[in-house]
Amino acid sequence: xxxxxxxxxxxxxxxxxxxxxxxxxxxxxxxxxxxxxxxxxxxxxxxxxxxxxxxxxxxxxxxxxxxxxxxxxxxxxxxxxxxxxxxxxxxxxxxxxxxxxxxxxxxxxxxxxxxxxxxxxxxxxxxxxxx
Numbered sequence: 001x002x003x004x005x006x007x008x009x010x011x012x013x014x015x016x017x018x019x020x021x022x023x024x025x026x027x028x029x030x031x032x033x034x035x036x037x038x039x040x041x042x043x044x045x046x047x048x049x050x051x052x053x054x055x056x057x058x059x060x061x062x063x064x065x066x067x068x069x070x071x072x073x074x075x076x077x078x079x080x081x082x083x084x085x086x087x088x089x090x091x092x093x094x095x096x097x098x099x100x101x102x103x104x105x106x107x108x109x110x111x112x113x114x115x116x117x118x119x120x121x122x123x124x125x126x127x128x129x130x131x
Contacts, residue, residue, distance in 0.1 A: 006073055007081045007090060010060070013042070014093050017100045024101035033101035039065040044098050047074075058094035 016022045024033045032045040041063040049055040062071040075094045079087030103109065 003073075003078055003080045006060075006071075007078050007086070010078065010090060010093050010097070014097050014100075017097055017104075022101075022104075024104040026105045031102075033098070033105045035101070040070075044094065044101055046098060049076075056095075058091065058098055060094065 013022065017024070022035050022037075024035050026032075027034050027043060029045075032043055034041055034043045036042075043061045043063070045059050045061075046056045047059050049057045057074045057076055059072065059074045061069055064070050075091040076087060078090035081090070083089070
């Protein structure tokens with residue numbers, strides 16, 4: 001069943017993203033991030049839930065090398081995977097992937113490192129004896 005394979009793909013994508021092995025980039029659309037794996041590109045995005053606009057759904061779209069959209073699914077679609085609390089599990093995973101992709105694409109870690117460096121310099125300067 002395709003939804004089981006997609007669920008496995010999401011789990012592996014989360015693991016590889018956590019390991020820093022997936023290079024996410026910004027797209028021209030705010031809140032959408034992409035990565036390329038061999039001949040395929042993946043885009044992850046947040047979108048309003050049709051039934052409850054206060055809830056965000058997470059959508060993954062797979063593109064082939066020609067840029068054709070060959071698969072698109074949401075965390076809600078993965079609720080069909082036969083395991084306990086599948087929809088909640090995949091919603092949490094896809095939300096985390098989206099957050100990690102966002103941080104990677106926007107350079108959050110580099111920004112924090114730069115800020116820490118400035119704060120360390122300031123701390124060192126304050127600790128010097130003015131003599």
